[in-house]
Every structure is written in C-alpha cells, then in structure tokens.
Amino acid sequence: MGFSYVVAVAILLSSSLIFFGMVYNANLQAELQIREAQQREIEHITEEVETALNVTSYEVRQNGSAYQVTMNLTNTGSVTVALGESTLLVNGTVVNFTFSAPYLFPQGRGHITFDAPSVPFTYELVAQDGYSIYGEVE
Incomplete structure (x- = not known):
C-alpha cells in the first residue's frame, strides 16, 4: 500500500x-x-x-445642379496625414473626393476637390487617426 x-x-x-x-x-x-x-x-x-489640419481657403464653382468645391489645407501638426485614407462628409453624407497628393506632410499644403449638392453646406474631414475638422461653407 x-x-x-x-x-x-x-x-x-x-x-x-x-x-x-x-x-x-x-x-x-x-x-x-x-x-x-x-x-x-x-x-x-x-x-x-x-495632428492638426487647417482649411486656409476654399473655392466654390457651380457645376450644373451641383457645386464643385476646392478646399485648400495646411498641415500645422507634426503627423503626416494620409488624405487617401481620410473620409469626407458633406451634410452628414460620405462623399468621394480627389486630393492633390496622397500624403499631407507636416507644414505641407494641399487641396481636396469634391462635389456638394447645395450651398451652404457643412463638412467634416476625418483623418486616418480619428482627428477631424468641421466647418460650414456659406
């Protein structure tokens, strides 16, 4: 045992x-x-x-029933912003946009172009890291 x-x-x-x-x-x-x-x-x-983006100016041109908007941006932050991975909302709806360069480097300038259904409108540009800028175009 x-x-x-x-x-x-x-x-x-x-x-x-x-x-x-x-x-x-x-x-x-x-x-x-x-x-x-x-x-x-x-x-x-x-x-x-x-991350810090500023809208320095914008230009609105009527294009038929819509408006073509060119928005000039300046990256005042210390992080490179990938415009190709960003999202743009116009009046709360995601819209397609074209950009001058896929990346906006620190202290760099660039622009995005998109169509807006009417003027005035609100916009929100959301970067890949969640940073967003919000504004209204009148």
Whole structure:
C-alpha cells in the first residue's frame, strides 16, 4: 500500500505542476496582450493630439445642379496625414473626393476637390487617426 500512495502523490504533484504552468502561461500571454494594446492606444492618442489640419481657403464653382468645391489645407501638426485614407462628409453624407497628393506632410499644403449638392453646406474631414475638422461653407 505504501508504493501506490507514493505513485498517487507523484501523479497529483506532477499534474498540479502542469496545471499551474498552463495557468501561469495563459495569464502571462493575457498580460502581454494587454500591455501591447495599451501601448497602441498611447500611440494612437499621441498621433491624434499631434495632428492638426487647417482649411486656409476654399473655392466654390457651380457645376450644373451641383457645386464643385476646392478646399485648400495646411498641415500645422507634426503627423503626416494620409488624405487617401481620410473620409469626407458633406451634410452628414460620405462623399468621394480627389486630393492633390496622397500624403499631407507636416507644414505641407494641399487641396481636396469634391462635389456638394447645395450651398451652404457643412463638412467634416476625418483623418486616418480619428482627428477631424468641421466647418460650414456659406
């Protein structure tokens, strides 16, 4: 009876070690994923804070029943804005637009061109990092 007791204790101890090793490994992986997510969030917030776009001027031309708008932009922030990945809303509706360059570098200037259904209208340009500028054209 002594030998079976020793074997049972050995099996219980080894299975306990394996179990706690698996639990530790799972917790370690979860902690690493949380830290990576927090780091990505910090980087995203930093990009959004350091992004700044200004509308320097705009030109509105009537094009049939719609209006063609050319909006001049200046990047006054320290983050490059990818105009090709940005979204433009006119009166709350997503519209297609063309841009002078796919990227607007810090202190750079560029323009976007789009069609608006009527004047006055509101616009919102949302950059890839979530930064947005909002305005009204009268």
